[in-house]
Amino acid sequence: MALKRKKQPVFASPKKQQRSIGGTIMLALLLILMGTFMAFPLVYAISSAFKPPEEFFLFPPPIFPNNPTGENFTQLGMVISNMWISFERYLFNSLLISVSSTLLYLVIATLAAYPLAKHTFPGKNGMNEMITLALMFTPAITAIPQYIILAYLGLVNNPLGVLLPTLASTMGVFLCVQYMEILPNAVLESGRMDGAGEFRIWRSIVVPNIKPVLFTMMIFQFQAVWNTNGAGIIYNEAWKTLPAAMSQVATAGIARAGVGSAAAIILMIPPIAVFIISQSNVMETMAHSGIKD
Amino acid sequence: MKIKNEHSLVRRIAKNGVSYAMLAPFMICFIIFTVLPVLAAIGLSFTDFNMLETPSFIGIDNFVRLFQDDIFLIGFKNTMILAFLCGPLSYLFSFFMAWVINEMPKGLRVFMTIVFYAPSVSANVYFIWTYLFSGDSYGIVNSTLLQLGIIREPVLWLTDPSFNLTIVIVVQLWLSLGVSFLSFIAGFQGVDASQYEAGAIDGIKNRFQELWYITIPNMKSMMLFGAVMQIANSFSCGAVSQDLTGGYQSVNYSTMTILNYITDYGSVRYEMGYACCIGVVLFALIVLSKKLIFKLLKW
Numbered sequence: 001m002a003l004k005r006k007k008q009p010v011f012a013s014p015k016k017q018q019r020s021i022g023g024t025i026m027l028a029l030l031l032i033l034m035g036t037f038m039a040f041p042l043v044y045a046i047s048s049a050f051k052p053p054e055e056f057f058l059f060p061p062p063i064f065p066n067n068p069t070g071e072n073f074t075q076l077g078m079v080i081s082n083m084w085i086s087f088e089r090y091l092f093n094s095l096l097i098s099v100s101s102t103l104l105y106l107v108i109a110t111l112a113a114y115p116l117a118k119h120t121f122p123g124k125n126g127m128n129e130m131i132t133l134a135l136m137f138t139p140a141i142t143a144i145p146q147y148i149i150l151a152y153l154g155l156v157n158n159p160l161g162v163l164l165p166t167l168a169s170t171m172g173v174f175l176c177v178q179y180m181e182i183l184p185n186a187v188l189e190s191g192r193m194d195g196a197g198e199f200r201i202w203r204s205i206v207v208p209n210i211k212p213v214l215f216t217m218m219i220f221q222f223q224a225v226w227n228t229n230g231a232g233i234i235y236n237e238a239w240k241t242l243p244a245a246m247s248q249v250a251t252a253g254i255a256r257a258g259v260g261s262a263a264a265i266i267l268m269i270p271p272i273a274v275f276i277i278s279q280s281n282v283m284e285t286m287a288h289s290g291i292k293d
Numbered sequence: 294m295k296i297k298n299e300h301s302l303v304r305r306i307a308k309n310g311v312s313y314a315m316l317a318p319f320m321i322c323f324i325i326f327t328v329l330p331v332l333a334a335i336g337l338s339f340t341d342f343n344m345l346e347t348p349s350f351i352g353i354d355n356f357v358r359l360f361q362d363d364i365f366l367i368g369f370k371n372t373m374i375l376a377f378l379c380g381p382l383s384y385l386f387s388f389f390m391a392w393v394i395n396e397m398p399k400g401l402r403v404f405m406t407i408v409f410y411a412p413s414v415s416a417n418v419y420f421i422w423t424y425l426f427s428g429d430s431y432g433i434v435n436s437t438l439l440q441l442g443i444i445r446e447p448v449l450w451l452t453d454p455s456f457n458l459t460i461v462i463v464v465q466l467w468l469s470l471g472v473s474f475l476s477f478i479a480g481f482q483g484v485d486a487s488q489y490e491a492g493a494i495d496g497i498k499n500r501f502q503e504l505w506y507i508t509i510p511n512m513k514s515m516m517l518f519g520a521v522m523q524i525a526n527s528f529s530c531g532a533v534s535q536d537l538t539g540g541y542q543s544v545n546y547s548t549m550t551i552l553n554y555i556t557d558y559g560s561v562r563y564e565m566g567y568a569c570c571i572g573v574v575l576f577a578l579i580v581l582s583k584k585l586i587f588k589l590l591k592w
Contacts, residue, residue: 019396019500027393031405034390038467039408044433045421060436112319121309122302127316130328136525136579137331140555141572144344144565145333146326153325168326171522173319175476178514179483198311212479219475223414257424268415272407275414279403279478 049073049261056257072258076266079259080245084237087245094242095270097159098225101166105221106214108167113176114202118188128177134170143232150233159239162230169224172217179213180206215278223271243267338570344563355570365571367546368554371458372528372575375550376582378462380527383469384519390470391477392504406478413471419533422464426450426537454547457538461548464533472526473519480515484508524586528579531556551575 044063048056049072051065058066080087115121116128146165147156155161183206191201207214231244246263306313338355340348359365394405412418425433428449435447450456484507492507509516531552534540540553541561549557551571559568 023500024396027396031390031393031397035405035408038412038470041421041425041467042411042418044425045418048421048424057431060440061431061433063433108318108322112316115312115315119309119312121312122305124312127320131323132521133580134323134327134331135521136583137327137334137576138529138552138555138572140529140531140552141334141559141569142327142330144559145330145337148333149325149329164322165326167319167322170323170327171472174521175518178518182514198315202315212482213476216475216479220472227415260420264415264418264420268411268418271414272411275410276403276407279406 045261046265048257049265051258051261053258072262073266076259076262083245083248085240085245089238090240090242090245093159093239094226097163097228097230097241098222098270101163101225102218102222105167105169105172106218109169109172109176109217110207110210110214111202113173113180114198114206116173117177117180118183118185118206119198131170131174131177135174147232156233157235157239159234161233162228162241163225166221166225166228169221172221175217175220176210176213179210183209211281215281218278219271219275222274226267226271334569335573337566338573340566342564342566342569344565348566351566355567356574358567359570359574364546364549365551365554368549368551371534371547371549372530372551374458375462375465375530375534376524376527379465379469379530380523382466383527384473384523386466387470387474387519387523388477388516391474391481392508394478395481396500409470410475412468413474417536419464419468420536422460422467423451423537426460428452451538452544454544457543457548461534461538464537465530468533472522476515476518476522477512480512481508483515484511520586520590521583524583525579528575528582551578 047064050068050070051062052067052069052071055062055065055067077087080090116124116131150156150161150165155164187205187209188201191205196204227243228241229244229247230241231247234240234244246267337348339350339352341351341354342348390409394402394409397405427433427435428447428451430436430439430447432447432450434450435444438444439447448456450460488507488511489503492503497503497506529552531540531550534543534548534550535553535556538548541549541557543549552575555568555571555575558564558571
């Protein structure tokens with residue numbers, strides 16, 4: 001139960017002991033092999049986005065375009081600019097909903113996870129059990145009742161109707177509770193000794209010590225909300241999200257394969273950006289804060 | 294005695310006011326947008342509801358019908374195949390790859406995490422597999438096999454019942470490095486470095502011993518989270534089989550999962566009562582499997 005704070009350089013990874021060079025090479029080879037399997041379809045999607053339509057009908061199909069072109073993106077831009085609403089507005093809607101949902105969720109989820117992990121109060125076990133159970137219920141059939149509730153609250157055709165249900169996600173809370181449970185009680189106790197209230201402990205002791213999980217939650221939440229189509233709840237074109245607009249443009253079929261790939265690539269950029277930002281943080285934070293049971 | 298108990302319960306609730314205050318914002322959202330809809334869906338599973346007329350209570354008729362439904366049994370079988378193949382494989386794959394990545398130097402680590410995680414980032418980038426396994430000779434797989442002379446004419450990979458479930462499995466594995474993978478990455482980062490140093494002094498000889506004796510015991514919370522998510526996700530998979538191979542429209546229902554069957558009844562036939570009933574059975578299946586698996590693993 002000792003509280004250790006080891007000072008280590010920020011970029012140092014946990015010190016690797018007992019590493020054989022042969023083993024490292026084997027693992028690296030394996031990583032390259034699996035990496036190729038993982039990356040190939042993505043590379044193909046990116047290269048398809050730059051293929052002119054006629055190259056989809058060549059035999060053998062070229063993996064990389066013979067005459068790379070930005071035509072698919074221009075075409076996508078043209079279709080969207082002919083819509084009622086500009087591309088920027090769709091992007092704005094999506095970013096507004098995703099960013100505000102993610103920030104709000106990080107606050108309310110960590111706030112809820114702290115008592116669920118560290119306090120004792122009547123109903124705690126029941127709540128934890130309910131959250132775990134909710135993880136296993138398929139959203140496919142809750143969509144209709146949820147819609148009825150949104151209609152009752154007057155949130156249909158309102159961006160809040162997309163945003164608020166995303167705050168009810170249990171995955172982040174569950175993950176957070178699991179992680180908070182391993183925080184040593186001694187640290188929290190010392191906070192209490194110093195006269196800090198529970199909210200203060202949450203803000204200055206708990207949250208700073210769960211950073212890797214915070215960033216992981218940030219990725220999950222941003223990505224889930226970003227990929228929310230929301231077309232069933234919002235009819236007003238001015239508030240539709242980017243995925244909803246893209247799915248109107250990029251329907252399946254090989255003739256539109258290029259445009260479809262272009263749309264998919266554009267949609268992947270923001271979550272990947274969030275991912276890169278948070279991952280480089282995850283990988284740095286924990287290496288130098290050794291606070292453990 | 295009872296009164297005294299209640300009294301102390303009230304007092305205990307009052308004393309823990311701050312805990313409830315912290316829980317309130319999330320719990321309100323959770324109850325309104327998750328608990329109520331789930332309860333409503335469970336309630337609807339005992340009704341006949343076509344989404345136009347008010348639901349009429351029919352008792353357990355839906356459940357009786359479900360267990361005599363041959364097509365549901367096909368969906369059940371496919372879901373079991375996918376869950377029992379993809380579930381454990383994905384879990385081990387996620388854990389193993391997270392560990393291998395963690396063994397690499399830092400710069401490579403971030404890059405490799407992106408490469409492995411990227412497929413799960415986007416909601417629908419797996420559509421690219423339809424072009425790879427396209428049934429004409431313009432698909433990469435067909436054209437490569439044709440050129441090598443292994444096949445004489447293009448194979449209808451996504452339609453032919455002898456191949457399409459396998460392809461769904463491959464694509465599911467491709468998409469599997471998602472939630473559990475990232476939580477493992479975070480878990481590996483969370484292991485205190487000083488424990489490795491102590492382990493080395495205590496005679497840990499190689500990286501596998503280090504993994505077994507130090508890393509895994511320290512990652513229990515993440516592994517538990519990953520397992521729960523993996524079980525829930527494996528049983529409720531369906532997007533890939535629907536979009537790639539037709540799901541409930543596939544030949545002889547060859548790739549239809551329980552989730553696809555729910556979509557069929559919920560969004561196409563508007564038999565919401567029956568759809569909810571299938572959903573409740575799926576939920577029970579997931580909860581039971583989780584209980585069983587956790588019991589077997591003695592968690």
